[in-house]
Amino acid sequence: MRPTPLRPSAAPAATQQAVPPSRYLTNDEAADYLRLSPRTLEKQRVIGGGPRFRKFGRRVMYAVNDLDAWADARSYEATCDPEYIERHAGDSRHER
Template identity: 40%
Template sequence: MTSSSSHATVEEMAQILQVTPSKLAQLRYKGGGPPFLRLGRQIRYPLDKFDAWEKDNILIRTDTRFIPTER
């Protein structure tokens, strides 16, 4: 992880989720991805918020409709 182990870079989060960095960019634009911070021109993903997001997005069946909760 980064020097601040409480946050992940775009590349690290892409590796965790097994997607490309451009897919993360799409999720940031469209919504539905993990929570992130914009620090100037840098994007960071707080790992504690990622853990909560991941738990909130667990589905039991593939035909379950996901309705995001507001935070």
């Protein structure tokens, strides 16, 4: 009879620091993730203002963490929020 192999004891959940690996998405996957048009992301890569991206040869990839950070930077309480007004000052809907 073989002895049962000993398993390493698992550390308590509070002390475990599980860092999920960065997941990279294609342009189409990133657009789906953000619920945007793929063309919107393509345009933002050219003119700026979009999420950070990486180039692997000809392939453009987005890290999920970068997409989340970009989306979080665009959260506002209301349209009268001073940050919102400042960011959208050039929009035609705010011009008088």
